Amino acid sequence: MWSYALKRAGATAVTLWAASVIIFAFIHVIPGDPIYVLLGDTATPDQIDRLRHELGLDQPIVVQYLQWAGHALTGDLGRSIFFQAPVASVIADGAETSILLATMTMVWVVLIGVPIGTIAAVRHGTWLDQGLSGAAMFFASVPTFWVGLYLILIFAATLGWLPSSGYPSIFEGGLGNLRYLLLPSLTLAAPNAALILRLTRASMLDVAREDYVRTARAKGIRPWQVVRRHILRNALLTVVSAFGFTFAALMSEAVVTETVFALPGIGRLVVQSILRRDYPVIQGIILVIVVIYLIINLLVDLAYRLLDPRVELQ
Amino acid sequence: MMLSVRDLTVSIGPETAPIDIVSGVSFDIGKGEILGLVGESGCGKSMTSLAVMGLLPQPGPRIRGGRIDLVGADVTQLQPWQRVEAGHGRIAMIFQEPMTSLNPVRRIGDQIAEAVRVHDGVSGAAAQARAHELLDLVRIPDAALQLAAYPHQLSGGQRQRIMIAIALACRPQVLIADEPTTALDVTIQIQILGLLRDLCNRLDMSILFITHDMGVIAQLADRVAVMYGGRIVETADVGALFNEPRHHYTRGLMDCMPARNLGARRLPTIAGQAPRPGAIRTGCVFAPRCAAVQDLCLVAAPPRIVLSEGHEALCAFPLQGERPS
Ligand SMILES: Nc1ncnc2c1ncn2[C@@H]1O[C@H](COP(=O)(O)OP(=O)(O)O)[C@@H](O)[C@H]1O
Ligand code: SF4
Ligand SMILES: [Mg+2]
Numbered sequence: 180m181w182s183y184a185l186k187r188a189g190a191t192a193v194t195l196w197a198a199s200v201i202i203f204a205f206i207h208v209i210p211g212d213p214i215y216v217l218l219g220d221t222a223t224p225d226q227i228d229r230l231r232h233e234l235g236l237d238q239p240i241v242v243q244y245l246q247w248a249g250h251a252l253t254g255d256l257g258r259s260i261f262f263q264a265p266v267a268s269v270i271a272d273g274a275e276t277s278i279l280l281a282t283m284t285m286v287w288v289v290l291i292g293v294p295i296g297t298i299a300a301v302r303h304g305t306w307l308d309q310g311l312s313g314a315a316m317f318f319a320s321v322p323t324f325w326v327g328l329y330l331i332l333i334f335a336a337t338l339g340w341l342p343s344s345g346y347p348s349i350f351e352g353g354l355g356n357l358r359y360l361l362l363p364s365l366t367l368a369a370p371n372a373a374l375i376l377r378l379t380r381a382s383m384l385d386v387a388r389e390d391y392v393r394t395a396r397a398k399g400i401r402p403w404q405v406v407r408r409h410i411l412r413n414a415l416l417t418v419v420s421a422f423g424f425t426f427a428a429l430m431s432e433a434v435v436t437e438t439v440f441a442l443p444g445i446g447r448l449v450v451q452s453i454l455r456r457d458y459p460v461i462q463g464i465i466l467v468i469v470v471i472y473l474i475i476n477l478l479v480d481l482a483y484r485l486l487d488p489r490v491e492l493q
Numbered sequence: 494m495m496l497s498v499r500d501l502t503v504s505i506g507p508e509t510a511p512i513d514i515v516s517g518v519s520f521d522i523g524k525g526e527i528l529g530l531v532g533e534s535g536c537g538k539s540m541t542s543l544a545v546m547g548l549l550p551q552p553g554p555r556i557r558g559g560r561i562d563l564v565g566a567d568v569t570q571l572q573p574w575q576r577v578e579a580g581h582g583r584i585a586m587i588f589q590e591p592m593t594s595l596n597p598v599r600r601i602g603d604q605i606a607e608a609v610r611v612h613d614g615v616s617g618a619a620a621q622a623r624a625h626e627l628l629d630l631v632r633i634p635d636a637a638l639q640l641a642a643y644p645h646q647l648s649g650g651q652r653q654r655i656m657i658a659i660a661l662a663c664r665p666q667v668l669i670a671d672e673p674t675t676a677l678d679v680t681i682q683i684q685i686l687g688l689l690r691d692l693c694n695r696l697d698m699s700i701l702f703i704t705h706d707m708g709v710i711a712q713l714a715d716r717v718a719v720m721y722g723g724r725i726v727e728t729a730d731v732g733a734l735f736n737e738p739r740h741h742y743t744r745g746l747m748d749c750m751p752a753r754n755l756g757a758r759r760l761p762t763i764a765g766q767a768p769r770p771g772a773i774r775t776g777c778v779f780a781p782r783c784a785a786v787q788d789l790c791l792v793a794a795p796p797r798i799v800l801s802e803g804h805e806a807l808c809a810f811p812l813q814g815e816r817p818s
Contacts, residue, residue, distance in 0.1 A: 304552070390593040397548055397586050398608040398659065399577035408607070409596055416598070487598055488643040 184481055191473045198469045199251070203244045206458050217260055234260065247462065256463035261455045266463040269448070276346050276444035280360055280367065280437070281429060287368035288375055288425060293418065296379025297411060303384060312380065319373035323432045327366040327439040334362060344441040363440040367432055371425050378421055382414040389413075420483050423476040430468055494562070495699040496522040496545070496584075496667045501559035503537070503544050505770070511557055512771035515540050516723045518559070522667065522716075527693055527700040529714030529731070531707060531746070533767050537723040538703045539589075542671045545701070546586045547572045564666055577611060577663075585660035589672040591652035595644040601655055602640030608662035627658040631688060650681035657688065661696070668692075669701045674709070686713055707750045711735060716803070719743045722768050722778035729804040739798075739806040741783045777809070785810055 214227050214236070231237045235246065247257060256266035299311040318326070335343030346359040386392065387410050395409045396402075430446075437446035445464055452460040484490045501518040504511035515537045522528045530538055543549050544556050547568065561569045566581045576582045588594045596604060605627055606620035613623060621640065628636035631654040644652055653673055660668055670689065674682035690713060693700050702713055710717055710731065717734045719727040719742065727740040738744045745763040747753065754760055765782035776791040777783070783790065787810060795809045 390588060390590055391596040393548060393550075394588070394594045394656070394659070395596070395607075397546060397573055399573040399582050399611045399663065400607065401574045402572075413596065413598060489597055489645050 180484070183484065187477055187480060191477050195470065195473055198473075199248055199466060200244070202462055202465045202469070203247060206462055207240060207243075251463075251466060256466070257459035259452075259457055259460045261452070261457045261460070266459045269460055270445060270463055270467060273443060273445040273448045275348060275350075276360075276437070276442050277433065277446065279349070279357070280364055280433065280442065280444060281426075283357070283360055283364035284367040284371070284429060285425075287364055288372045291368065291372040292375025293379050293415070296376040297383065297406070299376065299380040300383035300387070300410075300414075301406060303380070308380075312377065315373040315376045317373075318369045319377065321370075323366060323370060323435045324439050326369045327363070327436055330362045330366055331439075346440075346442050346444075360442075363436050363442060366439070367429060367436045370432065371428060374428075375418060375421065375425065379414060379418050382417040383410050386410045386413045416483065416487055419486065420479060423472075423479045426475050427472060430472070494521045495524050495526075495564055496701065497562040498541075498545060499560045499562075501541065501544060501561065502557045503540050503549070503554050504557040505554050513557070514554060514723050514770040515544065518720075518723075518725050520718050520725065520728065522699045522701060524666075524699060525693060525697045526715045527690075527702055527713055529710040529717045530701060530703045530720055531710050531717060532705065532720035533763075534705055535767050536720045537770075538705075538720055539671055541720070542586065542669045542701065542703055546584065546669055547576060548586065574611075582612060583663050583666045584669070585663050585665040585667075586669040586671065587653065587656045587660050587673050589675050591649050591656055591673075591676060594656055595652055597644055599643075600640065601642050601644065601647070605640075605655070605659050605662060608659045612663040623662070624658070627661050628655075630661060630692070631655075631658045633658070648681075649677050650685065653677065653681075653685055654688070657685075657692070661692070664696075665698055667699045667701065669703070671703045672705070673702075675704070675706075682709075689713070707746050708752060719746070722773065723770060724778060724807060726779065726807045727805065733801070733804050737804075737812075739800050739804070739811040740779075740808050741785055741812065742779050743806075744812055745782075777807075785812075 214230055214234075215222070218226060218230065228237075235243060238246075250257060254267060256270070258264065259266050259269050262269050295311055295315075299308045299315075302308045331343045334341045341362055342359050343362065347356050349356045383406075392405060392409050395405045400408070433444065433446040434450055435446075436442070437444040438450060441447075445467075449461065449464050451457075452464070498521075499519050501515060502513055503515035504513050506512040518537075518541055520528060520530075530541065532538055540549070540554055544554075545561055547570075549555065556569060559569070560567060563576070563581050563584055566579070568576050568579075568581050568584075571579065571581070573582065573584075576584070595601070602621055602624050605624035606616070609620040609623045609627075610616050613620070615623065624640055625636045628639060633639050633651065633654050639647070639651075639655075644655075647655065656673075668689075673689070674685050677685065686709065689700060689702070692698060702709075704710060714731045717727075717729060717731050718725045719734075719740060721742045727734070727738070727743045729737075729739075734743065735747070738747055742763070749761050749763060751760060763782055768778055768781070773780070776793060777786075777795045780786045780790045789809055793809070795807050797805055797807050798811055799805050800811065
């Protein structure tokens with residue numbers, strides 16, 4: 180197990196390096212010059228050259244990459260052109276919102292997707308299953324902002340139960356502030372929970388046809404125990420391996436959600452930084468997202484191998 | 494009688510126009526007896542055994558008529574867990590596919606202990622100890638080691654022994670074995686058959702043994718029921734059946750046995766194909782393939798003729814007791 184984990188970690192590091200090259204290159208071929216964004220149209224050529232030199236943008240691109248990557252390894256992601264502050268601290272400011280949002284969302288995804296998917300599978304073919312599967316289909320296909328706007332309309336504008344925008348830190352206002360993230364996390368969870376629901380249902384129906392489930396029934400185990408110990412447990416192997424993809428989907432949908440709910444998170448920061456041509460921030464955020472994504476996939480992979488003894492560990 | 498099945502009918506299709514895949518099957522198995530149920534693939538052997546075990550796939554085939562008694566108790570519509578609840582759980586089954594019949598992600602010990610827990614009400618160390626005992630009973634060496642193994646680490650023959658161990662957890666009065674050796678090599682097949690014979694004697698257990706192989710029947714069974722097109726067409730003691738087959742289908746099966754065709758370049762087969770369920774509604778189901786078919790056979794369902802004590806055939810014109818060559 181450990182040697183396998185080490186090998187996978189090595190492969191992850193190589194992927195990360197490749198990703199860093201692509202991120203760096205990609206940002207630099209996008210048209211638009213941050214110097215003009217910063218100085219405006221009235222700048223003299225002299226001013227432009229000086230700033231370009233200060234920011235290191237006059238160096239050969241390979242040198243710029245090596246400097247950026249070397250600093251990134253030490254946790255220094257450069258300075259934001261717009262904020263005139265370290266990128267790491269700019270990202271850290273948005274991290275609280277985004278981490279809490281992602282965590283709450285994943286909790287919803289698991290709490291809604293797995294149990295309801297199980298119910299749909301156990302009752303499959305009935306009106307209950309059809310209703311649940313139909314709802315899942317609906318939520319998996321409507322756009323994120325649409326769900327968000329309707330939730331705001333119902334729970335914020337009409338009923339007035341929950342705030343519709345912003346997020347004051349829980350470190351200042353206490354855990355009660357989590358209510359600001361309730362609607363956003365539900366919005367973000369809707370399509371992903373729907374996918375996990377459908378996946379749970381489908382893989383449970385597959386597993387239920389397996390010979391070993393018949394063996395379990397033959398033992399005289401109660402139906403619910405057969406579901407729990409044999410069908411659900413084996414079906415979740417498939418579901419666990421889908422969590423990596425769910426996370427990737429979450430990232431792109433978070434951008435929309437944070438914008439709709441005006442949350443001071445990383446998703447919104449990305450959009451704003453792109454508009455401001457704030458290269459260091461964009462690079463930093465994408466790098467952080469890639470790192471998180473790779474780590475999650477590594478963990479999912481290792482978890483899968485722990486759960487399924489058939490997978491050789493070499 | 495340990496197991497008594499009367500007029501069992503298993504059907505598929507709509508309630509209003511059912512198609513019978515098992516029709517009017519009856520048989521009895523006495524204490525310590527091995528009844529061989531033999532017939533070509535698709536004749537309804539598995540459906541019969543699953544119905545008897547209360548394990549018909551749902552949704553799908555259903556028991557439309559008849560009665561199943563386990564040691565005098567009616568268990569016709571009960572699933573295994575309901576039988577355990579009602580105190581009639583001492584029946585078990587092993588299957589044709591040992592490779593897929595065990596849960597791939599759970600340890601052998603846990604899978605046996607799970608059955609022990611249901612039937613003995615013990616768990617933890619006591620259940621593991623009983624699992625160890627069961628592995629000894631099915632002659633698996635290094636039982637302690639195997640309890641911690643996963644199914645993919647074992648061979649097909651070993652997995653079938655594990656399946657037998659799981660089956661024995663309920664201290665079965667009746668064991669159903671649905672083609673348990675069909676998927677195994679010949680040498681392993683002989684070992685498993687020997688083990689079943691031995692367990693039958695030692696534990697005084699009755700066995701419903703299902704196969705398509707007349708050779709296996711000759712080796713193992715005390716009594717035989719020959720099945721064709723969802724019906725039992727002949728029942729007899731094993732000696733009487735091989736000496737004096739009375740149904741034309743039974744005779745056909747025997748003529749096709751490899752042991753009777755030593756030196757032949759190709760094994761003979763019964764001409765024609767087994768009928769699809771519901772394809773033949775009037776007369777004898779075997780008529781399209783029967784060499785002795787008469788006009789009557791096509792219009793009237795054949796009678797069940799008692800030829801001697803314990804020897805019956807479902808045929809209007811049974812063979813007259815000539816010995817097969
Ligand atoms: N789940 C099912 N649904 C409908 N028909 C089935 C099902 N399983 C088997 N059958 C049909 O029932 C008949 C008997 O099958 P089976 O009992 O498996 O035969 P055997 O075990 O003798 O080979 C076959 O014609 C088969 O096509
Ligand atoms: S009833 Fe007729 S067709 Fe059927 S087996 Fe007997 S002789 Fe053949
Ligand atoms: Mg079969």
